[in-house]
Amino acid sequence: MDNQKKIKNTIFITSLFFILFYSVSIKTANAVDINFNIDKNFDAGARSKIPATLVKTTPNLYFYIEESWWNSQVLARQNEILTYLDVLSSEFDSKIYPTLTSVFGSEWKPGVDGDSKITILFHSMKDGAAGYFRSADEYIKLQEPSSNEKEMLYIALSHIDNPQLKVFLAHEFVHLITFNQKDRIQGVQEEIWFNEARADYASTILGYDKSFEGSNLQRRVKDFLQNPQDSLTEWQETKYDYAVVSLFMHYLADHYSISVLTDSLKLKSIGIKSINETLLKIGIKEDFGQIFVNWTIATTINNCLDDLKYCYLNQNLKNLRINPILNFLPVTGNSSLSVTNITKNWSGNWQKIIGGNGDLKLEFSSLTGLSFQVPYIVFDKNNNYSVNFLQLGENQKGEISIKDFGNKYNSLIIIPSLQTKISGFNGLEFTYPYSFKVSVTGATVEENQVLIQRLLDQIESLKKQIVAIQSGNNSLNNALCSKLNNNLYFGIINKSEVMCLQSFLKSQGVEIYPEALVTGNFAALTKSAVIRFQEKYKNEILTPLGLSKGTGFVGDLTRVKINRLLK
Numbered sequence: 323m324d325n326q327k328k329i330k331n332t333i334f335i336t337s338l339f340f341i342l343f344y345s346v347s348i349k350t351a352n353a354v355d356i357n358f359n360i361d362k363n364f365d366a367g368a369r370s371k372i373p374a375t376l377v378k379t380t381p382n383l384y385f386y387i388e389e390s391w392w393n394s395q396v397l398a399r400q401n402e403i404l405t406y407l408d409v410l411s412s413e414f415d416s417k418i419y420p421t422l423t424s425v426f427g428s429e430w431k432p433g434v435d436g437d438s439k440i441t442i443l444f445h446s447m448k449d450g451a452a453g454y455f456r457s458a459d460e461y462i463k464l465q466e467p468s469s470n471e472k473e474m475l476y477i478a479l480s481h482i483d484n485p486q487l488k489v490f491l492a493h494e495f496v497h498l499i500t501f502n503q504k505d506r507i508q509g510v511q512e513e514i515w516f517n518e519a520r521a522d523y524a525s526t527i528l529g530y531d532k533s534f535e536g537s538n539l540q541r542r543v544k545d546f547l548q549n550p551q552d553s554l555t556e557w558q559e560t561k562y563d564y565a566v567v568s569l570f571m572h573y574l575a576d577h578y579s580i581s582v583l584t585d586s587l588k589l590k591s592i593g594i595k596s597i598n599e600t601l602l603k604i605g606i607k608e609d610f611g612q613i614f615v616n617w618t619i620a621t622t623i624n625n626c627l628d629d630l631k632y633c634y635l636n637q638n639l640k641n642l643r644i645n646p647i648l649n650f651l652p653v654t655g656n657s658s659l660s661v662t663n664i665t666k667n668w669s670g671n672w673q674k675i676i677g678g679n680g681d682l683k684l685e686f687s688s689l690t691g692l693s694f695q696v697p698y699i700v701f702d703k704n705n706n707y708s709v710n711f712l713q714l715g716e717n718q719k720g721e722i723s724i725k726d727f728g729n730k731y732n733s734l735i736i737i738p739s740l741q742t743k744i745s746g747f748n749g750l751e752f753t754y755p756y757s758f759k760v761s762v763t764g765a766t767v768e769e770n771q772v773l774i775q776r777l778l779d780q781i782e783s784l785k786k787q788i789v790a791i792q793s794g795n796n797s798l799n800n801a802l803c804s805k806l807n808n809n810l811y812f813g814i815i816n817k818s819e820v821m822c823l824q825s826f827l828k829s830q831g832v833e834i835y836p837e838a839l840v841t842g843n844f845a846a847l848t849k850s851a852v853i854r855f856q857e858k859y860k861n862e863i864l865t866p867l868g869l870s871k872g873t874g875f876v877g878d879l880t881r882v883k884i885n886r887l888l889k
Contacts, residue, residue, distance in 0.1 A: 355389045358443055359468045360476065364454050366446040370468075374443055378404060380411040382419065382438070388445040391479055406483055410491065418492045421528055422499065425584060426520070429495070430502040433473040434460050440473045440498070442491070447478040450561065452490045455497035457505065473498060489525045489538045496521035503587045513593035513747050514557040519567040520583050523575060526636075534638040542568040543642060548811055548875050550621070550644045554614070554668040555593070555747040569639075573617045576635040578606055594744045611741045615695050618670045618737045619709060622646065622699060632709065644672055645813065646735050648846050651677035651762055653728065658761035664753040667743040671756075674735045678762035679728035686738070688718040688756040693742045699735040700724060712736070727762060734760075805885050810876040814844040823876065826884055827851045834858065849874035859883050 355373035362370045374386040375393075377400075385407050392400070423429070432438045447453075458466045459474045475494040481487055500520060504512045522542070525531050531539040545565035546552075552562040554570055574582055574597075581604050586596035594610045601609060608616070616631050624643050626633035634642060651657050657678060665671050675684070688694050696712035714720040724731055738756055803822040814820055821842045827835040835851035853872030856863045863879045864870065876884075 356386065358386070358445075358474075359456075359458075359470055360443070360445060361454055361456055364447050364451050364476070366448050372445055374445065378407050378411070379439075380415070382415055382440060383411050384439050384441045385411075386441065386443045387482075388443075388479060391446065403482060406487070410487055413488050414491060414495075417528060418488065418495060422492065422495060422524060425527055425580070426496060426499045426587060427503045427584075429473060429498045430460065430506055431473075434462060434469075435472050437472070440475065440495075441470075443474060443476050444479045444482055445476065447476075447480070451478055452481055453477040453494045455494050455501070457501050460501055460505070485536075486538065488528075489530050492524040492528055492530075493521045496524045500587065504592070508588070508590045510590055510592055513555070513745075515555045515563070515567055515747060516586075516593050516596075518557070518564065519571040520587070522564060522568045523571045523583065526572065526575075527580075531638060537638075539568070539572075539636075539638055543639070544811075547642075547644065547813055548873065551665075551669050551671060553666040553751060555743075556666055556668075556749075556751040557747065558750065569621070569642075570614075570617055572636050572639060573620060573634060574613060577616075577631065578608075578613065579604060592745075593747065610744075611695065614668060614739060614741070615697055615737075618672070618739060619697055619699070621670065622672060622735060622737065623707065623709075629709075644670075645846065646672035646674035649673060649675045649760070651675065651760060653677050653679055656680070656761075656763045658759065660757065660759045662755060662757040664755050665738070665740050666751045666753055667740050669739065671738050672735060673737075673758070674733055675760050676733045677728065678760075680726075680762045680764035682724040682727035682731075682734065682760065682762050683721060684712075684724075684734070684736070685721040685759045686712055686714065686719065686736070686756070687758070688738075688740075689754060690717050691742075692718055692740060692754055694718055694738050694740055694756060696720070696736055696738045698722065698737070700731055701733045701735075702731050703729075804888060806876065806881045806888075809878070809881070810844055812844055812846075812849045812874060816842050817844070818842060820844045820848070823852075823884070824848055826888060827855060830855060852876055852880070855884075856880055 355375050357371055357373050359371050360369065362368045365372075373389040375389045376384060377387050377392065378385040387403075395403070429440070454476050456470075456474065456476070458468050459470045459472055461469050462471055463469050475491065475498060477487070477490055477494070481490055484490075497517065500512055500517055504510055522538070525538040531537045534540050542565045545561045546569050548565075549562040550566070552560075552566045554566050557563055571583070578601065582597055582600050585603065586600045589596045589599055591599055597610050601613075620632045620634060621642065621644050623632045624634055624640065626635070626640075634640060649659055649661060651659055659675075661673070663671065663673075675682075684698075686694075686696055694714060696714065697709060698712055699707050699709050701707045710722075712720045712722055724734065727734070736758065738758075740754055740756075742754075743751075803825055806819060806823060808819060810817075810820055810823055821840050823844075824835070824840040824842075827848070828838040828840060832838075834854045835847075837847045837851075839847060852874045856872030856874075860870070860872075862883050864872065866879060
């Protein structure tokens with residue numbers, strides 16, 4: 323009897339201890355911190371592990387926030403953040419999850435941890451980073467020691483109250499789906515550029531880009547116009563990489579069906595090969611290379627009335643047109659121009675030739691063994707155009723002739739694209755050269771005299787316009803040019819702050835801005851002058867950004883240097 327009492331007491335005490343211990347454990351899991359492994363390449367402090375606090379649990383999501391940041395917020399701010407997370411979780415449950423899984427398929431569920439919920443971790447990230455996904459988390463620690471053994475997504479703390487937060491979550495969620503569909507089911511790893519292209523298109527699938535102003539798509543267009551020559555397939559985690567894959571993906575999906583994105587996800591092939599297989603499967607005759615060429619032409623013309631394949635179908639992109647690099651020919655006498663450039667596989671290169679007066683001949687050449695495609699567009703005096711294709715031999719050389727250039731035709735655009743490599747895009751890509759020579763012959767003395775007189779009349783007209791502008795504006799006073807307050811970039815027109823920038827560049831001398839034009843329009847000459855200025859002061863402007871060459875974009879560091887010199 324006594325022994326039985328002792329046993330009962332022991333069982334009671336043990337049970338009480340277990341209950342108390344279990345209660346504390348539950349409290350710990352829901353209120354105290356968990357140490358998470360993170361990607362130091364994205365973290366603001368280059369950390370590889372941080373403690374985080376579970377702040378909210380929903381039927382489909384766990385929300386964790388970096389502990390030190392969360393504890394530093396006052397109660398009112400914490401409650402405000404929890405309200406944002408309520409809205410986000412509701413959007414995820416009702417729209418993001420059902421829509422994207424119906425389009426792309428499911429994530430791994432219940433996943434490596436046997437829990438159907440997805441963990442979202444907010445932590446401090448480097449400027450420019452909005453979020454990321456780590457495939458390492460999808461493995462057990464025996465396979466991958468840095469794994470958190472959860473279906474996890476990481477979002478930048480700086481965006482926790484951003485109206486675009488749902489866009490960032492949707493983007494990263496597609497990566498989680500892609501891991502399951504490609505890595506787990508197919509046993510292959512998608513190429514980064516195509517993985518990111520699918521994820522970035524999620525905001526359009528969800529309808530988040532319908533209103534263009536302030537949208538993810540507007541941001542991509544702005545970045546694309548700054549650097550349209552960025553390679554589609556090379557991935558360096560820059561905003562230009564995201565921009566070019568986004569614009570190309572909108573063209574691809576709108577013209578050739580979203581099946582190109584979804585069906586290719588179910589194949590063992592990856593990247594370009596998977597796109598070509600899908601195109602063949604759905605009955606499309608064109609391959610990736612032809613579609614890429616069509617896209618480069620559409621980005622120049624963007625006119626659906628003449629040919630649907632040479633325009634964007636998305637209404638928010640109907641006004642998108644790039645400004646090609648200008649190449650000038652003397653307008654009198656025989657003349658020639660030779661240009662050598664470098665490019666990477668699957669980069670757009672837009673070169674425009676104007677000037678000259680006579681019969682034009684263009685000769686293109688590159689290295690034997692490469693594979694270039696060179697469409698060209700000829701514009702007449704009424705801006706009517708025709709699209710043609712330069713035929714290259716095995717030695718990658720070819721030529722075209724255009725009669726009466728400068729009189730009947732006023733411009734020529736060539737768009738060379740290198741299409742030699744179709745797989746293995748995992749990092750920095752090699753550059754390859756191409757050259758073209760343009761020559762004009764055949765203008766008569768009488769024609770030259772007529773042209774000279776016409777140009778003199780135009781010059782006189784421009785002089786009068788300049789006088790009118792200067793007298794009307796009286797604009798570039800000291801107050802206007804005392805400081806640049808906004809970022810400036812290629813394509814801005816009729817803006818006083820651009821005039822201020824041009825006036826400043828002019829003051830830097832002919833080595834910076836030899837043309838010295840002050841028009842208020844941020845065009846090619848202004849961009850070239852900005853590049854020269856940035857490279858002159860590269861230690862202050864470019865080096866902190868990890869750049870070696872100027873971009874022509876007047877951002878924070880460029881403005882800081884200009885404003886210092888304006889004082």
